[in-house]
Amino acid sequence: MSQALHTPPTTAPVPPPETDLAALAARHGLAVSGARPSLPQYVRELWARRHFIGAFSTAKLTAQYSQAKLGQVWQVLTPLLNAAVYYFIFGKLMGTSRGVPDYIPFLVTGVFVWTFTQSSIMAGTRAISGNLGLVRALHFPRAALPISFAMQQLQQLLFSMVALVVILLCLGMPITASWALTVPALVLQSVFNAGVAMIMARMGAKTPDIAQLMPFVLRTWMYASGVMFSISHMMAKHTDTPSWVTSALQANPAAVYIDLMRFALIDSFRGDQLPPHVWAIATGWALLAGVGGFIYFWKAEETYGRG
Amino acid sequence: MADNTSENIPTVIADGVDIVYRVNGTGAGRGSATAALNRILRRKQTEKAAGVRKVHAVKKVSFVAYKGEAIGLIGTNGSGKSTLLKAVAGLLPVENGRIYTDGQPSLLGVNAALMNDLTGERNVHLGGLAMGMSREQVKERYQEIVDFSGINEKGDFITLPMRTYSSGMAARLRFSIAAAKDHDVLLIDEALATGDRSFQKRSEARIRELRKHAGTVFLVSHNNKSIRDTCDRVLWLERGELRMDGPTNDVLKEYEAFTGR
Numbered sequence: 001m002s003q004a005l006h007t008p009p010t011t012a013p014v015p016p017p018e019t020d021l022a023a024l025a026a027r028h029g030l031a032v033s034g035a036r037p038s039l040p041q042y043v044r045e046l047w048a049r050r051h052f053i054g055a056f057s058t059a060k061l062t063a064q065y066s067q068a069k070l071g072q073v074w075q076v077l078t079p080l081l082n083a084a085v086y087y088f089i090f091g092k093l094m095g096t097s098r099g100v101p102d103y104i105p106f107l108v109t110g111v112f113v114w115t116f117t118q119s120s121i122m123a124g125t126r127a128i129s130g131n132l133g134l135v136r137a138l139h140f141p142r143a144a145l146p147i148s149f150a151m152q153q154l155q156q157l158l159f160s161m162v163a164l165v166v167i168l169l170c171l172g173m174p175i176t177a178s179w180a181l182t183v184p185a186l187v188l189q190s191v192f193n194a195g196v197a198m199i200m201a202r203m204g205a206k207t208p209d210i211a212q213l214m215p216f217v218l219r220t221w222m223y224a225s226g227v228m229f230s231i232s233h234m235m236a237k238h239t240d241t242p243s244w245v246t247s248a249l250q251a252n253p254a255a256v257y258i259d260l261m262r263f264a265l266i267d268s269f270r271g272d273q274l275p276p277h278v279w280a281i282a283t284g285w286a287l288l289a290g291v292g293g294f295i296y297f298w299k300a301e302e303t304y305g306r307g
Numbered sequence: 308m309a310d311n312t313s314e315n316i317p318t319v320i321a322d323g324v325d326i327v328y329r330v331n332g333t334g335a336g337r338g339s340a341t342a343a344l345n346r347i348l349r350r351k352q353t354e355k356a357a358g359v360r361k362v363h364a365v366k367k368v369s370f371v372a373y374k375g376e377a378i379g380l381i382g383t384n385g386s387g388k389s390t391l392l393k394a395v396a397g398l399l400p401v402e403n404g405r406i407y408t409d410g411q412p413s414l415l416g417v418n419a420a421l422m423n424d425l426t427g428e429r430n431v432h433l434g435g436l437a438m439g440m441s442r443e444q445v446k447e448r449y450q451e452i453v454d455f456s457g458i459n460e461k462g463d464f465i466t467l468p469m470r471t472y473s474s475g476m477a478a479r480l481r482f483s484i485a486a487a488k489d490h491d492v493l494l495i496d497e498a499l500a501t502g503d504r505s506f507q508k509r510s511e512a513r514i515r516e517l518r519k520h521a522g523t524v525f526l527v528s529h530n531n532k533s534i535r536d537t538c539d540r541v542l543w544l545e546r547g548e549l550r551m552d553g554p555t556n557d558v559l560k561e562y563e564a565f566t567g568r
Contacts (some may be wrong), residue, residue: 021369028317032408049436055433056436139397305400
């Protein structure tokens with residue numbers, strides 16, 4: 001660069017040889033800046049930021065509708081309108097409701113629970129790449145971002161559940177003890193969603209293009225998960241399909257969490273419509289995605305923030 | 308570099324630091340479809356051919372900062388000052404070399420964590436938590452932050468969304484939140500130039516206070532006067548290279564001759 005600089009530096013320092021600097025750092029116990037902390041250390045740091053995660057997700061949620069006249073009413077109104085559209089298309093026009101008792105709660109539960117997974121994954125994909133400003137301005141364990149986006153979607157789902165309960169009560173569904181099962185089902189699904197969000201966050205940070213691709217992947221996944229139809233009914237009609245296809249469809253995590261929620265809330269949705277060992281499968285998916293996703297995300301911790 | 312610092316305790320050591328930004332969709336193809344395809348197909352080939360442009364923002368910078376020093380970073384626009392600061396804070400990965408730090412250096416700035424659609428009140432909480440304060444600490448400091456920002460001097464503005472603030476008011480609130488925490492190594496990026504004259508005076512006083520608590524302070528500024536007032540050592544970066552490192556007056560004299568004022 002000397003050709004551009006006309007004044008030669010007068011008091012140019014002679015930087016000590018590189019080995020000296022590293023030794024100096026070691027002697028005074030200085031740590032490498034921006035290095036990835038160990039896994040237990042990372043968990044501790046993340047735990048210390050739990051209030052930030054909570055505050056950030058709530059803030060994102062409230063900021064969403066702050067310009068609208070109806071304000072937070074949209075939290076409940078949006079899922080209701082969504083359910084109405086799906087009911088019109090799939091229930092009335094295409095007639096997937098045939099053979100499914102209590103189709104409205106069946107459909108609405110499916111749509112809400114699926115939306116939770118879908119939005120968590122979409123938000124997770126953009127968690128790092130869409131928040132580079134934050135990542136480059138402040139120091140915190142980056143896993144806080146995908147996790148708080150998943151938490152934001154969980155809060156959104158809880159609003160939807162309020163709408164769902166209203167629908168259920170309007171339709172004269174009885175409140176049963178099985179409603180308590182919604183809690184473990186939601187916990188498992190949240191862990192699964194947060195895990196997948198972390199996996200997608202790392203991939204999206206490296207290749208932002210994935211955000212363009214994900215809507216198509218997610219739509220395909222939705223149609224395979226029995227959101228608008230009953231997988232067991234559908235497969236009963238096509239008797240020539242091998243049984244492993246049915247098993248595979250029913251073991252897919254989205255279908256598992258949707259069916260668990262239906263089993264918990266809808267009286268006419270019986271246990272025999274659930275795949276065998278359904279709670280074990282649900283827990284397995286949650287642990288696999290949650291732990292695996294966390295470690296996968298942590299492995300690239302120090303690289304987040306590069307353009 | 309003064310010789311008497313050698314027995315002092317180093318807090319930040321930069322060892323031959325290179326920082327490179329990579330930008331997709333520039334160069335030869337200018338982001339056209341063919342260039343993108345090229346990029347995917349020839350992944351491991353030369354990045355230049357693939358239309359990825361490398362911006363070498365900081366080149367081979369080495370320095371040692373000691374406890375109790377206030378170091379100014381100067382240089383013309385785009386010389387890599389802010390980039391170097393972010394790397395010291397551990398926010399940008401370095402390409403080559405190493406940066407060693409004592410504790411976690413903090414960049415004074417919370418802009419990115421704040422949300423315009425939320426009230427000032429909630430932004431104070433959010434910003435404090437984002438900087439790593441506990442909920443109790445935020446609660447404790449809340450009134451102090453609001454009073455310092457002077458947002459409520461003209462009525463109850465803190466309960467209004469931040470998008471309704473004037474740019475000066477928003478900048479004042481941001482600075483007040485950012486300055487609420489004590490730091491070991493403090494990095495300040497031209498934060499002094501916010502707000503009106505009375506707020507500037509208050510923030511300069513706050514910076515001096517922060518300096519007393521902090522081990523080492525780095526200040527990026529284009530205001531030579533504020534560098535002269537606060538710093539005893541200056542690093543001069545030009546085109547990503549460390550041009551000069553020495554006592555404030557010597558470096559500023561050269562710098563002023565260079566920029567032609």
